[in-house]
Amino acid sequence: MGSSNSSVNNIPNAQELMQETGFSAAHILRLHERFEFLDKHKCGQLRPQDFGAVQELALNPIGDSIISAFFSPGQETVDFASFVRILAHFRPTDRNQSRDGAQQEPANSSIRKLKFAFQMYDQDRDGKISRAELLQVLRAMLGIQVTEEQLQSIAERAIQEADLDRDDAISFDEFRKSLEKVDIDHKMSIRFLR
């Protein structure tokens, strides 16, 4: 690797981050390189426009939602620590991981992964996916190929199936229940980040 920062000690808070997220030193280094690649202005923070350097995101139907998921509500920039913390959600789960009660639930547990996905639907962070929010996601994914009526039908059916307490919105528990047959540990993990 021919980068100038060839030691993990040059990265601020590296040890803390490794402890918190479970990434190894090599991974932190690689992610830092990637961060610097995206950070064209070398200011140590990423703005939404910087993500534009990743061309494939433009083709991704939910590219905008993904980018905005990196930024906490109200914040305009994201620093390296937050960048790593978000990506830590996608580490493969260690089944044998033992943790004492005091330690916080690791970022890559199934619950945290699901929570991350849920928050991408639930843009206004009220803890529920309303019909409008679901419609927004469907519209993004299906694009211009379908009529508004078809979108409404699908959203309607989805809510009816998942909504068990009849409040016309999908709560986190209902979301989790509708995905109980999917192996989240497998589905939401990137092997590269092990």
Add this chain to the structure above:
Amino acid sequence: MASRTGTHSPAGICKSLPERGLLLLMVLVFLEGSVLPLGAASSPDVTHQANSDNHIVKEAGHNFTKKPFPVLSLDYHHIQAPFEISLWVLLASLMKLGFHLIPRLSGIVPESCLLIVVGLLVGGLIKLAGEQVPPVLDSRLFFLCLLPPIILDAGYFLPIRPFMENLGTILMFAVVGTLWNAFFVGGLLYAVCQIQPGNPSILHQLELLPCLLFGSIISAVDPVAVLAVFEEIHINELLHILVFGESLLNDAVTVVLYHLFEEYAGVGSVTVMDVFLGIISFLVVAVGGVLVGAIYGILAAFTSRFTSHTRVIEPLFVFVYSYMAYLSAEMFHLSGIMSLIACGAVMRPYVEANISHKSHTTIKYFLKMWSSVSETLIFIFLGVATVEGPHNWNWTFVTVTVILCLVARVIGVVGLTYVINKFRIVKLTTKDQFIVAYGGLRGAIAFSLGFLLNKDHFPLRDMFLTAIITVIFFTVFVQGMTIKPLVELLAVKKKQEAKRSINEEIHTQFLDHLLTGIEDICGHYGHHHWKDKLNRFNKKYVKKCLIAGERSKEPQLIAFYHKMEMKQAIELVESGGGVKLPSAMPSAVSMQNIQPKKLPPAKPAERALSNLPKGREEEIRKILRSNLQRTRQRLRSYNRHTLLADPYEDGLGDLLIKKQKMIELERKNESEPAALSTE
């Protein structure tokens, strides 16, 4: 005489005695029927001779005696072959029926075991009758007629997603695992055969290469046996696809090893060059097989694009193209099984988008029917072939083979899992490993391959056959019978039966996009990235070529949604149209709100709709009438050449319109509650 109770009472065997008696009688009649023609078959020369004599007499002179005109004559020879085939198929099907009439038995013993026992009985009966047992498990018959339907059924309905996700693991087990098994068993067998000091036995004649050949025949996990046993234990999808995928993909390895050792067993030695060529041959066989299958699959998909005017022969294209893929691969000594799987898997998404609903059902039922009959016949024939022999029982050889097979399998699975788990996201547990090792069943393919061996090159062929049969019996009977209680005992995760919900579909697609985006942000070209690229290529170019009309642009989610709505609509109509609509519907868009009631068909509409306002009642009655009318319309066509256009396909648009009307109606009702007049 005991009073005639209902048809099937599960209480006890005694109650179904009349049925059992009838079944037994039918079986005996057919057995006698099959023995007699076989007896007649063994003496065809007499009739031939008589015929030729007559002929010569006729030609010699024109003075022929006048016989009375034969009103009734028996000419069995004329129809012999098809008659015998039909008898066997009928026997197999009746056996299948019979087993399900005896409930307790089918719960304990897997069907495959019962069928082998039936085969043994039939073989025994034929031998007792003094006739010669026909060589039923002839290798050509097996490989060209009995095996393809089963493999096509498996390939066409292969769950692609779990298969692709676990492809690395499956390939490891199939290729490395089979190689390990073959060499371990073959090598150790040779060593054991040589160690008997002092008293020379025939085992000493056994060379290394025939041993390795035997090892390669016996080490392949058999897809037919695995399907037969695993189908009954409903194990979770991951384990099922692992063992089943392995049994399919190890065909390439088996083909190469078999041909390699068979060629060089005569010569007596194998050089490094041959090994190298063998490896290249393996790649050619595997990749070539898949390519041949994929080409035929694309051809079939392309053909199905134009079948909108000749719906009747749509299923035929699927079957014929697949069979030709298999035969073409076999022609070049490529892996026919892999070709068939590739053909079925490639053509399925495009063909299903093009063909009519009825053709889809036809394909499904024909495949299931043929594969079921094939499987039954294979097991019965295995039993019959066991009785026939030729056998050469050698205690040492057989017991050592059985033990080595088991040991090799366990060591292979444990060793490979250790390596594989380093690369898997979701690791395989010890329980999983046990089931994978225990599920390594051998079957009829091993027997047929052994049968194909040339007696001149392999003088100990009979001993091989005996050992192969013993291993097959051991795995199918012992492992097949005990795997079900073991699965219960170890509390292995079972298959989840529930249907896929639309939420799952939406969220899974969402997660796919999410993961692809995250991979792109990380700058890593992983699993999701390539899958996304493939999907985009598929959507942009391939679908346009292979799918007819508007369906080519239909997103997957919409297709899925339509399928679900169709299914519910059909269920609604088939349940007699009895509809109970809640009086205050929040929203009537989805079919889900309309719960069909299981009422007897007599006057369902009247009974269920009595508490609804009059205007709505009329509307709903109109819908029901038109829906039921369509059902009746469907039944009227029996002309083979003109099938009425499938009403449900055009009907979905109408269904959506009607739903819209119902929403409007209901909105009208909600906005004017005072205007409602209740009866």
